[in-house]
Amino acid sequence: MKQDLPPILELKGLVKSFGALQVLKGIDFSVQPGELAFIIGPSGSGKSTLLRCCNRLEEPDGGSVTVDGIDITAPGVDINRLRQKIGMVFQSFNLYPHMTALGNVTLALRKVQGMDKATADAKGRAALERVGLTDKADAYPNQLSGGQQQRVGIARSLALEPLIVLFDEPTSALDPELVGGVLKVMRELRESGMTMVVVSHEMAFARAAADRVVFMDQGQIVEQGPPEEVFGNPKHARLREFLATLADRH
Amino acid sequence: METLLTVFFNVEIMKKVWPFLLQGLGMTVVLSLVVIPLGLAGGLGIAILSSLQRRWLNRVLIVYVDFFRAFPPLVLLIFIYFGFPFLQIDLPKFAAVALGFFLNTSSYFGEIFRAGFESIPRGQLEAARSTGLTRWQALVSVVIPQATRNVLPDLISNTLEVIKLTSLASVVALPELLNNARQAQALTYNATPVVLAALMYLLLLWPIVRLLSRLEHKSIALH
Numbered sequence: 001m002k003q004d005l006p007p008i009l010e011l012k013g014l015v016k017s018f019g020a021l022q023v024l025k026g027i028d029f030s031v032q033p034g035e036l037a038f039i040i041g042p043s044g045s046g047k048s049t050l051l052r053c054c055n056r057l058e059e060p061d062g063g064s065v066t067v068d069g070i071d072i073t074a075p076g077v078d079i080n081r082l083r084q085k086i087g088m089v090f091q092s093f094n095l096y097p098h099m100t101a102l103g104n105v106t107l108a109l110r111k112v113q114g115m116d117k118a119t120a121d122a123k124g125r126a127a128l129e130r131v132g133l134t135d136k137a138d139a140y141p142n143q144l145s146g147g148q149q150q151r152v153g154i155a156r157s158l159a160l161e162p163l164i165v166l167f168d169e170p171t172s173a174l175d176p177e178l179v180g181g182v183l184k185v186m187r188e189l190r191e192s193g194m195t196m197v198v199v200s201h202e203m204a205f206a207r208a209a210a211d212r213v214v215f216m217d218q219g220q221i222v223e224q225g226p227p228e229e230v231f232g233n234p235k236h237a238r239l240r241e242f243l244a245t246l247a248d249r250h
Numbered sequence: 251m252e253t254l255l256t257v258f259f260n261v262e263i264m265k266k267v268w269p270f271l272l273q274g275l276g277m278t279v280v281l282s283l284v285v286i287p288l289g290l291a292g293g294l295g296i297a298i299l300s301s302l303q304r305r306w307l308n309r310v311l312i313v314y315v316d317f318f319r320a321f322p323p324l325v326l327l328i329f330i331y332f333g334f335p336f337l338q339i340d341l342p343k344f345a346a347v348a349l350g351f352f353l354n355t356s357s358y359f360g361e362i363f364r365a366g367f368e369s370i371p372r373g374q375l376e377a378a379r380s381t382g383l384t385r386w387q388a389l390v391s392v393v394i395p396q397a398t399r400n401v402l403p404d405l406i407s408n409t410l411e412v413i414k415l416t417s418l419a420s421v422v423a424l425p426e427l428l429n430n431a432r433q434a435q436a437l438t439y440n441a442t443p444v445v446l447a448a449l450m451y452l453l454l455l456w457p458i459v460r461l462l463s464r465l466e467h468k469s470i471a472l473h
């Protein structure tokens with residue numbers, strides 16, 4: 001992680017409401033190149049909304065979202081071009097069931113970047129190799145396990161050579177025995193220097209791989225710090241309660 | 251028995267009216283080939299526009315679809331054909347008929363496509379957008395191919411209805427199959443031309459019915 005470089009992602013005073021419900025109440029948050037920021041917080045605290053504002057799947061109501069120095073909320077920005085640099089991995093994978101794994105991974109290369117099929121396929125196969133699915137390129141999503149599907153989802157982001165990848169509970173929809181494979185791919189990605197923001201309940205993964213743990217509650221960042229600090233010596237009562245409920249569940 | 255054959259299956263008359271009915275069949279096919287692609291395109295357009303989820307646009311679309319699905323197509327045809335000249339609009343017969351059928355057909359196809367679009371989980375569109383596809387690219391590559399496949403039996407079944415619907419054009423004397431059959435019937439004082447036309451309709455529609463029932467069996471087997 002490079003502290004001295006400008007941040008890859010920077011949120012300033014981010015505000016978002018759905019109707020009368022204010023879901024993000026002025027979020028300041030930045031992520032350095034190569035950093036893995038791990039976001040935790042109770043259900044409904046705004047974690048998904050925060051991630052979705054980072055590529056404007058949700059339009060922020062106020063504040064700014066800067067990616068690699070470009071304010072993506074500024075009028076006139078080419079959001080479709082910028083989105084290719086901001087990968088996103090979804091809880092429910094969201095693969096295209098009518099396309100093979102390779103087709104899923106290469107769609108944006110072909111349609112957005114206008115790459116010819118041979119070049120896109122070569123790039124797509126390289127991305128599938130990074131997630132350990134070289135031999136599944138021609139399989140359709142319904143022929144893959146949940147864990148494999150999620151790895152295709154990760155490869156779909158990686159094929160575009162993003163600057164940052166956002167993960168929204170990437171293992172929550174998986175059977176327990178399939179979680180490990182996805183986390184392993186995420187570890188490798190982190191070790192390769194990828195900048196990542198991960199929303200997840202996999203606390204062991206956070207301890208092992210996160211540079212920073214961020215606790216959100218009711219639309220605000222309540223506490224953040226290195227995992228050993230946040231987990232070992234939580235300062236806010238709400239964080240202590242949250243960690244206690246997690247411990248109860250396990 | 252003898253009279254039944256001479257009135258309904260008169261071979262002499264069949265030979266005589268055959269070319270005339272064939273012409274009518276040709277018109278029925280041409281009309282179908284114009285109305286069905288236009289109706290499909292219009293229906294797809296309705297579904298695409300309503301997927302934008304703009305409130306006012308949606309209201310307009312709902313009114314359009316409801317109105318033309320509720321309006322009896324025969325009445326619509328008569329309105330357009332006899333009403334337009336009053337508005338100083340001179341519409342050729344074929345165009346008037348095609349317009350009437352288009353309004354009716356596109357609203358049905360619109361409903362079918364809309365159901366198809368709604369069968370595709372939102373997350374797929376979001377995933378596509380998150381990789382930089384425009385809304386249009388995501389619709390073309392992700393939503394439309396799957397949606398079409400999901401509602402294919404309904405699309406084909408409606409296509410079948412549209413071909414049957416073309417016989418209504420006989421009320422404004424467009425020379426399609428039923429119109430020509432009725433004329434031949436009047437000229438020959440014999441029902442044979444109508445029987446022949448019925449056979450032609452069956453021959454035209456039967457392959458589509460077969461296709462449909464095969465698709466329906468396949469989709470039952472899949473579920």
Ligand SMILES: Nc1ncnc2c1ncn2[C@@H]1O[C@H](COP(=O)(O)OP(=O)(O)OP(=O)(O)O)[C@@H](O)[C@H]1O
Binds near residue numbers: 041045
């Ligand atoms: N599109 C939407 N329309 C209306 N309300 C929404 C929408 N999306 C999210 N919300 C509301 O915003 C709040 C925050 O939701 P969000 O999904 O960001 O929470 P979360 O922290 O990701 O929760 P979880 O852990 O359950 O995924 C919730 O109260 C949710 O009901």
Ligand SMILES: [Mg+2]
Binds near residue numbers: 047048049168
């Ligand atoms: Mg969430």
